[in-house]
Amino acid sequence: MTKRRTWTYFLPYGLWLALFVIAPVALIIYQSFFDLGHHFTLSNYSTYFQSATYLKMTANSVWYAFLITLFTGLISYPTAYFIHQLKHRQFWLLLVILPTWINILLKAYAFIGIFSQAGLANQFLTFIGIGPQQILFTNASFIFVATYIQIPFMILPIYNALDDLNPAFINASRDLGASNWQTFRHVIFPLTLPGVKAGIQAVFIPSLSLFMLTRLIGGNKVITLGTAIEEHFLTTMNWGMGSTIGVILIVAMIVVMLLTGDQKREGGTPR
Amino acid sequence: MKRRFANIYLIIVFAILYAPIIFLIAYSFSQGDTMTNFHGFTWRHYQTLFSDTRMLAIVANTLLIALLSALIATLIGTLGALSITRTTKRVTRESLLTLNNVLMVSPDVIIGASFLIFFTMLKIPLGFSTVLMSHIAFEIPIVVLMVLPRLREMSASLLDAAQDLGATTRQLLTHVIIPFISPGIFAGFFMALTYSLDDFAVTFFVTGNGFSTLSVEIYSRARQGINLEINALSGVMFLFSLLLVGGYYWIQQASQKRRQRKREVVS
Amino acid sequence: MKRLISLIVGLLAICGLLAYAGHHLQASSGSTGSKVLNLYNWGDYIDPQLLTKFQKETSYHVNVETFDSNEAMYTKIKQGGTHYDLAIPSEYMVAKMKRAHLLQPLDRSRLTGLRNYDPQFMGRSFDPTNRYSLPYFWGTLGIIYNDRFVRPGTVNHWQDLWSGKYRDKIMLIDSARDIMGMALASQGQSMNTTNPQKLRAAEQKLTRLAPNVKATVADEIKMYMTQNEAPLAVDWSGEAAEMLANNHHLHYVVPSEGSNLWIDNLVIPKTAQHDRAIYAFLNFMAEPKNAAQNAEYVGYATPNRAAKALLPAAVRDDHQFYPNTTTLHHLEVYRDLSPTQVGLYNDLYLEFKMHH
Structure with a gap:
């Protein structure tokens, strides 16, 4: 392709990058240097790093995001693996995607109905003799629902990685006398690791910033970075502080992307 | 034995994935007004839904935004993926990819807030156009991510062969590259559709002047207490998604079969 | 490739159909045209029957759009991309909007129902002379x-x-x-x-x-x-x-x-466009009969003294409210x-x- 052609192809995408990625990020960074009185200042950052509240909140969010990502991964990997072995696997994969088409708010409201005092879960607990429990507004229910929401986004990349796997490797491993477990541990899992990493990227950062669920399911007992941003932007109107936390999130995002980035090109696995 | 374990595991996972949705839809047929006790079968909530012209207009708007934005995002995203693979410098490619992923992983609130600041600066009135632009914007990266792996799989020798056979750039694109990456394009389009239908926060920020999408409307209605008309709506939406997914599956199967046949002819 | 193009054309056709349907439905629920009033209100904060009655009396159609917090409303109005004729902020937000120059002063000569309001809810510190706001509910x-x-x-x-x-x-x-x-x-x-x-x-x-x-x-x-x-x-x-x-x-x-x-108030944002409809609506809502009907529907306390007198004694004397x-x-x-x-x-x- 000629150089000029490449440029015309790149133009719409490049425009998008400039207008909707670089400009908004720049605006957020710019905004983070202003205080409530619209004066240029570094005070938002010093507040953030000196306040026990914000630091604790950050630690909390990271911990919850870690748990959500962990559980999502633990559930999703076997699911993707088993689906990949099925006969009509494309069909089953679509069934995994289907629930994501039902709006997240609707699902949250369904869970409110299920977890409430007179809800399905408590009816079940009463039925087996435990008696009704407080389920809604607990950390456990928050993690459960968040995991539920994220599962499809983890299954997809792992499934794709399994799909890209060359069956010749597995056959070779079997021919060399490796057990199923050995094949999995030394061949399948390492080769699907990029999928897992992509899944972690797709789940971890959104989990750091969940805000609807912390309120609807967690009853604002879990405060994440996302809750704080939402509150600063929409309620307290402290856009400067909100942007500062946003910048922290962007930095966290870059760190996660570096940690989970593709190293395979150096590794040189044949494709 | 192992097969059985796999099946039981999958059954449990799918049961959990679908439980809340079935729960919602089941109560759309309940005569009661809350989601705690089932009170006997009725179509009443569906009747209310279909006579609610405001709601129907909003559904049409939502679908319009979803389809149109997904279409445009797929176009731009595919071009973007093509140009990313064309870049020869590793640093450029890596930084392009990083920039691409920024919107993928940014929290919705930040995307929404920054777009709002952005539109305000440009003095663009809020409404259909701003919602459409925002949806296109946050759908592009997922399209790129879905198309890129396909492009990477495409062997250089295939392209060289086509070029040696005298294919022009245009022919190369339409006859070789696009057909090869079309599964990625379809997947990208579908993911874009999913993102659009699922979005709440971004739309919430950038909408105005009476324009509303389903999730914003649900948010404002559901906060006034549970309303089973919304359950009926999720029933309809689910049926609709089921039809779409069925159609997609059918198209995919058909194309796969054709490809297989071709392969058989070649070998 | 051909299939891809026909698919794109098909999708565009569906989009066109949807746009037409959406527009048609919106038109049938009457939200376009020039004889309108755009009201930016809290969710479920006005009796819909009053809107029908208002349209019958004055032929202005009211489009209601809702917000869920004073701050969300403030952000939208300040952004300026919208054209609301009336909004209903709480008292502290009235002061804030006033300071940000987002409000138009009321033209008192065009208001007919001022006498009906209870002086207790007028002239409060957020708007000492009620230059910009009229109480809606408290x-x-x-x-x-x-x-x-x-x-x-x-x-x-x-x-x-x-x-x-x-x-x-x-x-x-x-x-x-x-x-x-x-x-x-x-x-x-x-x-x-x-x-x-x-x-x-x-x-x-x-x-x-x-x-x-x-x-x-x-x-x-x-x-x-x-x-x-x-x-x-x-x-x-x-x-x-x-x-x-x-x-x-x-x-x-x-x-x-x-x-x-707390007191929620009717105010006119700077970007308002339908001057006549606004005053028709303000005067309509100040009428005791209408204010009483609204109070019965919404369940909040009315600052309209004449309207309160029309409410059933059980409501009027309920010390809870x-x-x-x-x-x-x-x-x-x-x-x-x-x-x-x-x-x-x-x-x-x-x-x-x-x-x-």
């Missing part, structure tokens, strides 16, 4: 309890919420000014204090309430209280009125030692504090939420 902050779990008469004061009996039983409205204000009132302080020590003490007191807090949410409280999910809640009177209407086990108390008096003069005397309207002072409230409140 109310209080108080405690809702469910008599199936809480013995009537045992909860009368803010302090009662701190009792060890109510572990994990109280739902709080997610609002910094209100919850900090509640703690301040329980300590006998003004809900408008800007003294950092007093605020710090209030935050420490709130932290002791944390074990009793079941959740800090917003509109959902209505649903949960109606469904007997929690025995106690701190919420606004208007929300309480709706809960009480749906569940007769619920009761509302305004602590007599002091609480908040029209408190007696002594309690009324102890109520405070939130003063519009400076951004830094509001920031202090918000930071301390966030700290409290972190301690859950």
